[in-house]
Amino acid sequence: MHTIFTFFFVLLLSSLPPILSINQEGLYLQHVKQTLDDPDHFFSGWNDTDHTPCNWTGVTCDPATGSVVSLNFTNANLGGPFPLIVCRLRSLAFLSFSNNYINSTLPSDISTCQSLRHLDMGLNVFVGSLPDSLSSIPTLEYLDLNGNNFSGEVPESYGRFQKLEVVSLTGNLLDGKFPMVFSNVTTLKTLNVSWNPFQPSRLGPEIGNLTNLEYLWVSDSNLVGELPDTLGGLKSLINFDASENQLSGRIPNSLTELTSARQIELFGNKLTGELPRSGWLKMTSLRNFDAAMNNLTGTIPDELTQLPLASLNLYKNELEGEIPETIANSPNLYELKLFNNRLSGEVPQKLGENSPLYLVDLSTNNLTGKIPPNLCAKGEFSELLLLENSFSGEIPASLSECATLYRIRLGNNRLSGNVPPGFWGLPRVSLLEIPFNSFSGEISKSIASASNLSQLTISNNKFSGSIPEEIGFLSNLLGFVANDNQFSGPLPDSILKMDQLGNLNLENNHLSGEIPSGIKSLTKLNDLNLGNNEFSGQIPAEIGTLSSLNYLDLSNNRLWGSVPNELQSLKLNQFNLSNNHLSGELPPLYAKEMYKSSFLGNPGLCGDISGLCDSKVEVDRQRYLWVLRTIFVLAAVVFLVGVVWFYHKYKNFKEVKDSIDKSKWTLMSFHKLGFSEYEILDCLDEDNVIGAGASGKVYKAVLSNGEAVAVKKLWGQSNKLADRGDIECGGGMVNDDGFEAEVETLGKIRHKNIVRLWCCCKTKDCKLLVYEYMPNGSLGDLLHSPKAGLLDWPIRYKIALDSAEGLSYLHHDCVPAIVHRDVKSNNILLDGEFGAKVADFGVAKVVDAIGKGTKSMSVIAGSCGYIAPEYAYTLRVNEKSDTYSFGVVILELVTGKRPVDPEYGEKDLVKWVCTTVDQKGVDHVIDQKLDSCFKEEVCKLLNIGLLCTSPLPINRPSMRRVVKMLQEVGGESMSKSGKKDGKLTPYYYEDASDQGSVA
Structure with missing residues (x-):
């Protein structure tokens, strides 16, 4: 009977629907979801109807017990304080919040996570001190707190970790003593405390206790004094980086005992003395040795070059003597950079025979002899940089078969002979520079194969013959500089096919014939110098269509005829047509004394320039009576114009006064005002106009208390306001509902980097918006005016940071x-101290509450050159559209150029910067008005601008992240090579040839 009852009871339960509920660990994680800001919906798949959280994004469970063992929230864009409740997950061993916006302080109760082995809180916005209690987690093996804002001392308790193997505190604000406490943690394999403003400290001898240490990064840590001898006790060391400090003295001999060392970097210190002479042969595993940019003296030790090195970097020191022959025996050597020293003698002629060489840079030394013939023996050689030495002889014929060569710089040597024919046509070469040598012969027709060549510089040699037609096949050529040679014959017609050519310099040759009339096809031409040749014929009028041209020199030729009037459309910085056979009247633009030197040596030319033409005095006499006759006519005209002007002014004054019926105005204030609407209305006089646009006029109103405000008067039929500033790139009309909603939003904004809206006055047909007055006007007007010199680097950086903080406030x-x-x-206005404030984000267009997603617009709003690609194509807009536009503003600050300009051709500023940096280097985009001592910071700001203008919105940072990056640029002692932990890419790469190329 009992058995039957049990059977039916079980059958009944099985027929009921299942009742599921989430387990306790799932409840803990639901609490995490509720406490953190999740704009990207990382937690959207966390369903509280699941019985277990093991299938949720970022959650991993032990397959045997079902307990949560890992939480990985890396790159989730989460914000808020650290959720301490995760420490209730008793089996939690792995926890990563890397690259989020976790803020506030890291709580000391994190030590309750007693099972943690891996803790990564890097790249967040933590502040305050490091928690003392971390060392009480007995199982902790990995600790990463890099890229935050921790400050103060590293706690003494951090010397008591039991199992810690990896610790990274790089990129914080730790300003106490250098943390030698870690020397007690003998289990450490990686110690990274670089990029912190520690107090000046020595690297103590107790560092030798860390016998298991493999990676030691102490760059930019304010280290002083000498390196301790005990470093030789680090037998397992693979990488040692003490760059960007103030170390002094000699490299200790004990370093030669690091038999497992792979890389030693002493970049950017102030080391003095010689490299040690002995002990190197014990370092049988050493592969990379970098002691560049120091004050090392003496010679390169032969024992060092006997090691099987892969990379040897000793550039920018004061080394002397010869390069040891033994360097050629290394089977692994791929990089040899010894530029900017005092090395002499010959380069080992067997260099490259046994090595997979990739790069050799020996520039700016006193080296002599021949170029080694077997540099490309292993077929991987890419860059040969030997400029500014005393090399002699010919270019080795073997290099003409090196198809992997990419960059060649052999300028300022004593090389001679014919350039091997195949050398002209190397298929991958982008840069070929061989100026200031004694090369002879002709340019080989094989140059047609150099399809990748973008810069060809062969000036100041003895090349002769004609320029071959095959030069026209170089469709990617941007610069052809061949001045001061012995070329003859006419210019080849094919040169007109080089539509990317920007610089053509053939000065001081024996070229003849006419200048091709089809030169208008060279639309990118910026520099044209054909001076000191034997050209004849007339000057082609088509030159006047080259809108990018700013340097024109056709002097010392045999040109005849008149100066074409079409040349007046050019905007030239240098203009020289002297010493030809030109005649006739000068175009009016050039008939001025300031251009006299441009036309000397042309006896037939006449113009209003003293001494230029013998008939000038007679012409002046003939004109004298005509001038007298016209004086009376001009006087009458002036009188009539004055009458018309007076009538126009009176009419406008009457219209303004008629429109201001004080009894019909209503005032809506957003701040406590010290003035009334009547005081504002009394200032709306035409003499006070400081600007005008499609939507109305802007007045400067000086109040009775002496303060000034800006008043924007908007009007339009049917109460519609023209969309300001968007005539060419979109626009429309703003209706009353949108205007009222926008004013309500603006009235609530309170931020130091957003222009303050004091109040709004309105009638039926007119509206007045009263803003705070900004004495220095807009950034655009100032940056692109003769007063741009006022904007030095500190001011431009401040403007970028201020405006970024304003946009970050709007977005976040x-x-x-x-x-x-x-x-x-x-739309970025500047106050009296050049503080920047964002303006005009709501006056003449409506900005709906877009929220976290995107919204489709009926028309394109924005201005040419600033509109994000996806906005223009899809009419979908979100915060990343503003990020793109702000990136363009950054590029304006760096380059000093406008967002759109005829010199870019069909490109805008973003594409021009990318192309120019890639092909010519960063020096060609940085505004020349900026002091070169700020080049490092300018390059970093340029990188931020390029990141903000990424074509894909997902790759653009949020404005909150942009503010953080800008603050890092403003920090002290920013390194030139970026963070060493792999989480921040370098800002630029530096060598002898491309100082400061953007990475």
Whole structure:
């Protein structure tokens, strides 16, 4: 009977629907979800109807017990304080919040996570001190707190970790003593405390206790004094980086005992003395040795070069003597950089025979002899940089078969003979520079095969013959500099096919014939120098169509005829047509004394320039009576113009006064005001106009208390306002509802980097918006005017940071978020101290509450050159559209150029910067008005601008991240090579030939 009852009871339960509920660990994680800001919906798949969280994103469980053992929230864009509740997960061994916005302090109660082995809280926004209690986690093996804002001392308790193998505190604000406490943690394999403003400290001898240490990064840590001898006790060391400090003295001999060392970097210190002479042969595993940019003296030890090195970098020191022959025997050598020293003698002629060489840079030394013939023996050689030495002889014929060569710089040597024919046509070479030598012969027709060549510089040699037609096959050539040679014959017609050519310099040759009339096809031409040749014929009028041309020199030729009037359309910085056979009247633009030197030596030319033409005095006499007759006519005209002007002014004054019926105005204030609407209305006089646009006029109103405000008067029929500033790139009309909603939003904004809206006055047909007055006007007007010199680097950096903080406030702190939709330099206003404030984000266009997603717009709003690609194509807009526009503003600050300009051709500023940096280097985009001592910081700001203008919105940082990156640029002692932990890419690469090329 009992058995039957049990059977039916079980059958009944099985027929009921299952009742599931989440387990306790799932409840803990649901609490994490509720406490963190999740704009990217990382937690969207965390369903509380699941019985277990093991299938949730970022969660891993033990397959045997079902307990949560790992939480990986890397790159999830989460914000908020650290969720301490995760420490209730008793089996949690792996926890990563890397690259998020976890803020506040790291709580000391994190030590309750007693099972943790891996803790990564890097790249967040933590502040305050490091928690003392971390060392009480007995199982902790990996600790990464890099890229935060921790400050103060490293706790003494950090010397008591029991199993810690990896610790990274790089890139914080730790300003106490250098943390030698880690020398007690003998289990350490990686110690990274670089990029912190520690107090000046020595690297103590107790560092030798870390016998298991493999990676030691102490760069930019304010280290002083000498390196301790005990470093020789680090038998397992693979990488040692003490760059960017103030170390002094000699490299200790004990370093030669590091038999497992792979790489030693002493980059950017102030080491003095010689490299040690003995002990190197014990370092049988050493592969990379980098002691560049120091003050090392003496010679390169032969024992060092006997090691099987892969990379030897000793550039920018004061080394003397010869390069040891034994360097050629290394079977692994791929990089040899010894430029900017005082080395002499010959380069080992067997260099490259036994090595997979990739790069050799021996520039700026006193080296002599021949170029080694077998540099490309292993077929991997790419860069040969030997400029500014005393090499002699010919270019080895073997290099003409090196198809992997990419960059060649042999300028300022004593090389001679014919260049091997195949050398001209190397298929991968992008840069070929061999100026200031004694090369002779002709340019080989094989140059047609150099399809990748972008810069050809062969000036100041003895080349002769004609320029071959095959030069026209170089469709990627940007610069052809062949001045001061012995070329003859006419210019080849094929040169007109080089539509990317920007610089053509053939000065001081024996070229003849006419200048091709089809030269207008060279639309990118910026520099044309054909001076000191034997050209004849007339000057082609088509030269006047070259809108990018700013240097024109056709002097000392046999040109005849008149100076074409079409040349007046050019904007030239240098212009020289002297010593030809030109005649006739000069075009009016050039008939001025300031251009006299441009036309000397042309007896037939006449113009209003003293001494240029013998008939000038007679012409002046003939004109004298005509001038007298016209004086009376001009006087009458002036009188009539004055009458018309007076009538126009009176009419405008009457219209303004008629429109201001004080009894019909209503005032809406957003701040406590010290003035009334009547005081504002009394200032709306035409004499006070400081700007005008499609939507109305802007007045400067000086109040009775002496303060000034800016008043924007908007009007339009049917109460519609023209969309300001968007005539060419989109626009429309703003209706009353949108205007009222926008004013309500602006009235609530309170931020130091957003222009303050004092109040709004309105009638039926007119609206006045009263803003705070900004004495220095807009960034765009100032940056692109003769007063741009006022904007030095510190001011430009401050403007970038201020405006970024204003946009970050709109995106991240306003609820709902505000998308500006028209970020540009003209909408960034400057106060009396050049503080920047974002303006015009709501006056003449409506910005809806877009929130976290995107919104489709009916028209394109924005200004040419600033509009994000996806906005222009899809009409979909979000915060990343503003990020793109702000990136263009950064590029304006760095380059000093406008977002669109005829010199870019069909490109805008973003594409021009990318192309120019890639082909010519960063020096060609940085504004020449900026002091070169700030080049490092300028390059970093340029990188941020390029990151913000990424074509894909997902690759652009948020404005909150942009603010953080800008603050890092403003920090002290920023390294030139970036962070060494792999989480921040270098800002630029530096060598003898491309100082400061953007990475």
